[in-house]
Amino acid sequence: MSNVINNQEIEKVQMFSQKVEKVKSELAKDVVGQADIINNVIIAIVAGGNVLLEGIPGVGKTRLVRSLGRVLSLPFSRIQFTPDLMPSDVTGTNIVEKDENGRLVTSFKKGPIFANLVLADEINRATPKTQSAMLEVMQEHKVTVSNQSYKIEEPFFVLATENPIEQDGTYPLPEAQMDRFMFKLMVNFPSDEELVSIVKMTQITMAETAEPVINGEEILEMRRLASTVPVVDELILYAVNLVSNTHPELQASPASAKKYVKYGASPRAAQGLITAAKVRALMCGRYNVAYEDIDALAYPVLRHRIKINYTAINEKLGVDDVIEKIIKETKKGN
C-alpha cells in the first residue's frame, strides 16, 4: 500500500516539476529572460502568495502577468490603479435594478477583484483608501460589502506592479498593505542579449502567444503537495531567527540590523519563508526544505517588509545588501 502511495506521489511530484517546466516554457514565449522573476512568481502562486513586482516601465511586468493569466488558464482581470480609482471600482458595489417582475431590488455587482488572477497595475498610483480595499481580499480572499461577505474562488492571486521612478502623484503602499504581499520582486532592466531578443521578437508580432498549460485545480493540488514537504525544526528556527534578526530593537539582533534597519519584518515573513521554501524545494527536485531555500527566498520575502535607515542609504546600501548581511550573521543550525 505504502509503495502504491509512494508511486502515486512520485508521479504527482514528477508532474509537479513537469507542470512548472511547462509554465516556464510557455511564459518564455512571451517574456524574454527574467528567469528568476518567473521562478519566484510561480513559487508565490503555488504557495498561495501575492506578488509585488517593481520595475521601471517597459521591462515586461504587465506582460508577464498577462501571460501568466493565460498560461494558468485562470479567470484574469486587470485593474489599472489611478488616483481616482474608488474602492468599489475594485471590489464591486450594490446596485439598484429592476427584477423580472419590475420591482426594484438591490444586487451586488462584483468588481474586477473577483477573478483568480488579478493584475493590480501601478498599484501605488491609487489612493490609500483604494489600496486599503485590497487588504481584506488579499489576506482573506473575500470581499465584504454592506456587511455582506463574498468569497473569492480559489486559487486567488494578486500580482501588483509599481514604478519606482515616477513618484509624483503616487501613494506609497502602507506597511500593512505591503505585508500582504508574499514576495516583492525587482524586475530589472534586461541584459543586452535579452533586449536583442525582445526587439527581434516584437518585430515579428506583438501578440502574446503563450498557451494555457495548467488550471486552478492543478495549482491547488500542487499547493497541497508542497505543504507536505517536511521541514526540520532547525530550519524553522533559522527562518524565525532570520526574521527576528531584522529587528534592530531586539537585543540578540545582529550588528548589521542594529546599524542599518529602521524597522523589521512581520511574523508573516517567517510564514512566507517556510511556505515558499517548501515549493522551492520541490521545484529543485528535493523533498525537504534546505537552508539554501530559505536564504534564496529571504530577499523577495524580506525586502518589502523591512525598512532601512539613513545610515544604510548614506553608505549606499540597498535593502538586499542589508538582507545579505543579516543572512551572513544568522547562525545556521545548533
Next chain:
Amino acid sequence: MGNFFNKIKQKALAIRVIKAFLCGLAVGLPTIGVLLLLYRFELVALQPVASSLIGVGLIIGVGVLVYLLLNQSDKSLAIRLDKEKGLSERIQTSLAFADQSGPMIDLQRQDADKKLMEVKDVGLGLKKIWIYILVAVIGIGSFGISFIFNPPPVEPPPPLPETPFKVTELQLLALEELVEYVSASEMDSPYKESIATALTTFIDEIKVAENETQRDVAIEKAMDEIFKQTSDSSYGYEVITSLWSTGIDTCRLLAKALNYYEWPKEDEWDRFVEKMTDYRTGFVHIDSTTENPDEEKMKEDVKTLLLSASQGIDLALQGSKIPNEDPLKLVLTRLSTVNESNADGTRIYGLYVLADFIEKNGYTKAQRELDATISALSPEIFKALSQNAINTQTGEYAMLQLAGIFGVKAPELERPELYESTDSDQPSGEGGGGGGAIGGGPTYGSDDKVYDPFTNKYVEYGTILDKYYDIMFGGLSSGDYTDEEKKALEEYFQILYGGFEEVPEESENENN
C-alpha cells in the same frame, strides 16, 4: 533512517575507535619511551615495569578520553554529512522524521538514502586520520628509540688514589710484643695459639702492604679471626644468658652471681660471694618471715625451686657449645647433681639431690646442706669462671691493641644483658674496671701497671702517657732528636693517642 546511514554510523564508530586508539598510542608510547630513556640514563628510579604500566594506563585513559570527545549523536552526524557533502539537509530531515511516515516523508527518506549512496567518499574525517597515524607513528618511533638509542657510556668515577702505606718499625715492634703477650697469656691453649697465628700472619701481610686498602683488608682479616677465637672461648656468656633466659628466679639469681666472672680482683670475689649468697637465699626466702611457717608448704616450695634450678642449669649446659671437660661445665653439673663427701668429711648435695633430701630430712636441714654445697663449690665456680674471663680479656686485649696500633675501631664482644637499665647491680663498664673496650671513656691497652721512672712506682698506664708525651714534645721543640727519631716518636705517639682518644683541640692549638 535508511540502512546506508546505519552503515555510515558503524563506520563512524569504527573510525572513532581507531582515532581514540591511535591517540592513546601517541601519548602512551612516547611516555613509556621517555620514562625508559630516563631510566636508562638513570635520571629516574622508575622501573621499566612501572613505566610500562603508566604507559598502558595512558593509552587506555587517553583512548577513552578521545573516544568520548569524538562522540557524536546521530543528529550531529547527519548535520555533518549534510554540510560536508552538500546534501541540502536531506539527512537531518530524514533523521528528524524517521519515526513518521507519509508519502512525502517516505519519498524524502528514499531520496536522502539515494543521495547518501551517491556520495563516493563519505569521509567522516577519514582523510584526516593520517594526522592521527602520523602522531601514533611518532609515538611508536620515540618508543622504539628508547630501545635503539644507547646512552653514552657513563664514565666510572676515577678510582680514588690509593694512599700509600708502609708499616713502621714501631708498629711491627708493637705487633710482635702483642704476639708474645698472647702466647704467654693464661688463655686456653687452642684459642691463644689461633690468635697468635692470626697475628703472625697479619705481620707478614702488613709488611708487604703498599697502600691503606691492603692494610685495612689485612687488619679486617686478622680482627675477624681474633674476634672469632675470643667469642668461641667466651662460652661462659652462653651459659649465663641461657640461665637468665629460663625465667626461673633461682636461675636468674645464679646468672647474676655468675656474671661477676670477669678479671679476678679482690672486690670482684667479694661481690661474687655476695651474689652466690643471694642465690642461696633464693631457696630460703620463706623461713624467717613467717612466725608459724607451714613446714609442708615450705618444703614443697623449696623442692620445686631446687628442681627448677637444677633443670635450668642442665638446659643451659646442654644448649651451649661449652666442652664437656671445661671446668665451668663440670662445676655447674656438680652444683646440679653432686652427692659426695668433702675432704673434711662433710657431705655436699647438688640441687637435684637436695630436692629429695628436703623431702626426707626437712627444710631446715636441707637449708644447711645447701649452704655447705654453695660454700664448697663457690671457689670452684669462681676458678672456672676466671679461666673463661681470662680467655675473653686476652682476646679483647689483642683486638684493642691491634686496633690501637693502626688507629681503627675494635669490634665489641656481645655481653649478656642480664640487668634492667635501672638495676643498681649493672656491672657493664663499672664492674669491669678499666679493662675492655666497653663502657666508654678513655681506653687503654691494658690494666697492667707500668713503671713510672719519675716516682719509681708502678702506676696506671694512662696516667703516665701524658708525661711521656710532654717529654717527647719538649725534646722535639728543643731539637734533641734526629729527624729519624722525630719521625719514629711522632708515629709512636700518634698510635698511642689514636688508640684511645683524640688530642683535645685546645691543647693542640696550645701546642702549635
